[in-house]
Amino acid sequence: MKDYPRKLRIGAQIHSELAALVRDELSDPRVADVTITSVDVSPDLRNARVLVSLLGDDQRLADAVEGLQHAAGRLRGVLGRRLSLRYVPQLRFAADVGLREGDRLNALIRDAVRRDAEHHDPSND
Numbered sequence: 001m002k003d004y005p006r007k008l009r010i011g012a013q014i015h016s017e018l019a020a021l022v023r024d025e026l027s028d029p030r031v032a033d034v035t036i037t038s039v040d041v042s043p044d045l046r047n048a049r050v051l052v053s054l055l056g057d058d059q060r061l062a063d064a065v066e067g068l069q070h071a072a073g074r075l076r077g078v079l080g081r082r083l084s085l086r087y088v089p090q091l092r093f094a095a096d097v098g099l100r101e102g103d104r105l106n107a108l109i110r111d112a113v114r115r116d117a118e119h120h121d122p123s124n125d
Contacts, residue, residue, distance in 0.1 A: 006045075007041050007042075007045065010041050010045060010083075010085065010089075011039045011040060011041040011048070012039075013083055014039045014041065014048055014050075014079060014083070014089070015036055017078075017079055017083065018036050018050060018075065018079070019035075019036045021075055021078055022036065022068070025075075025078065026067075028070070030063045030064050030066065030067035031064050031068055031071070033054060034053075034054050034064050035052065035053045036050060036051070036052055037052060037053045037096040038050075038096070039051075041089055042089070045085075045087060045089055046089055046090065047089050047092060048089035048090070048091055049092050049094060050068075050091055050092065050093050050094070051096035052064060052065060052095065052096060053096045053099050053100075058095075058100075061100075062095065065094060068093040069092075069093045072090075072091040072092075072093065075091060076089075076090070
């Protein structure tokens, strides 16, 4: 599928503005310290999938996504005033589990390497 330059430009603008809005405009404690990791705008520019990440457990991330989805209409309204777009995409927030899965896999690899080193340590013989 071809990515259109306008689609990418609008995605980057939304990413930048949303990061500032979440940081400066939202007072919901559930969304404190949320990081917008990516924005994928549909080819027709009607929808935007916003991936977010957060340090903490999975429940805290789920709560943050819920808080952002609750504020989506307000965020979309402010985006409409800040960006000169004919139509502002509907915002759909989702957890970015890729970072969490990467951390989990790194921990598994480190643990396996540590156990392998202990198992093959010549001083244990």
